Amino acid sequence: MGVAINAYVRNEKPKVTKREGFIPGVVYGKDFENILVKFERNKLIGLLKEKGEKAKISYTLDNVKKEGIIKEIGRDFATGEIIHIDIQSVKGDDTVKWTIPVVFTGKELLNNRGLYLQVYSNEVDVEAEASLIPDNAEFEVSSMNYGEEVKIKDLNLDPVIKLAKDSETILAVITNS
Structure with a gap:
């Protein structure tokens, strides 16, 4: 584990x-x-x-x-x-509530284009069997454009993982300042 x-x-x-x-x-x-x-x-x-x-x-x-x-x-x-x-x-099949960190990768490449990641939340509350919950949820932002949003649903978590918040909840937005 x-x-x-x-x-x-x-x-x-x-x-x-x-x-x-x-x-x-x-x-x-x-x-x-x-x-x-x-x-x-x-x-x-x-x-x-x-x-x-x-x-x-x-x-x-x-x-x-x-x-x-x-x-x-x-x-x-x-x-x-x-x-x-x-x-x-x-145990692997125990159902647990847990908060997992969201790791945004590619921020440097975004910054090189004059864009920035404004993070509203860098963690997600979930519930599932312990063995199905990842240590973190990674999301690549380098190819995103101004105004685009990262929502919980974009994290590609296993569909059996229950979310504590709505999947449309915004985690971050691409800005230019």
């Missing part, structure tokens, strides 16, 4: 966890009680840089490989430092 990372059961307070070089978190799912966990700070930050903050991940907990999606990342308001992470444990 995604990148693998080790999760360790946590019994200590979050302050102690952070001091030891870990990021505290919680793993939850529909078939079990919430589990307090911790992740190695550097490995988790590396995973987030590589996959993004809304990634599907594989994690190992008590020597058992599991799948999950990152539901929330808590940050310190002053420093921006990650202070907590929530993971929803899922």
